[in-house]
Amino acid sequence: MKPEPTDGELEILQLIWKHGPMTVRQIHDHLSSEKQTGYTTTLKMMQIMTEKGFLGRKVYGRGHIYHAKLSEKKTTQNRLDAFIDATFGGSASQLVMQLLGSKTTSEEELSKIREILDDYENQKNKQS
Amino acid sequence: MKPEPTDGELEILQLIWKHGPMTVRQIHDHLSSEKQTGYTTTLKMMQIMTEKGFLGRKVYGRGHIYHAKLSEKKTTQNRLDAFIDATFGGSASQLVMQLLGSKTTSEEELSKIREILDDYENQKNKQS
């Protein structure tokens, strides 16, 4: 029914979420500064994303300005849920376990995570 | 150089990690109890995974027994790293933030996560 954007499509959505509605040219300039890709490739992707209902567009001069039709929050959550299902059998706590025991998670990230958790626990305590 | 297993390939790896080395038949019995798929499809996948170096196999009677050549820990970590990069711009703390604020993470999972974090902080404190 409602397919999720692919990783490639997500890159484009993320640019729009971050910087607001953009033309194909603008998106392509961002993308091509990170990886080598042709203009018509970007164009085609955005056309397909529009067909799929991920983007909408409005005429602007000779071309169009594209905007996101998916919410960042929901899209991210859907990806996260699918990932936890596929990788950790649906267990979020196992994910956190892996995160904490991992060398690839920097000390800085870890302390941020600790803060977030503390804040979260404080919130909970207030409520009770 | 060293490609990561796809989601489909991961399902097979997970069965072997969980239950130990298995024949195609055994894998297929597990898989087909969850989703509709043909025997030769499973066979072909496992042959390809062997070519890719994800599985190894030993002759056993008429057929083979397949074993994992990838470690569960490393494979999971690689997937997690790639996922955090693609979805949260590399920020693990943002992932945790999303996790805590999400309805899809059950109360039970949340309290487990809290425990894990507490344990982790205690460990850290001991060290210092």
Next chain:
DNA sequence: AAATATATACGAATCATTTCGTAGATACAA
């Protein structure tokens, strides 16, 4: 021994994503 069941190997169809060439329209500049 003949029929049946169960393996592997392999080629090819199918499907989705990504990539890009080419054509046509329109603006802009020399």
Next chain:
DNA sequence: TTGTATCTACGAAATGATTCGTATATATTT
């Protein structure tokens, strides 16, 4: 006005994953 740049549209090739039919070998059963 003639060329140059910049858009869109569209078809189709390239890539990679998955699916499956068919051939062949080898056991097992009757």
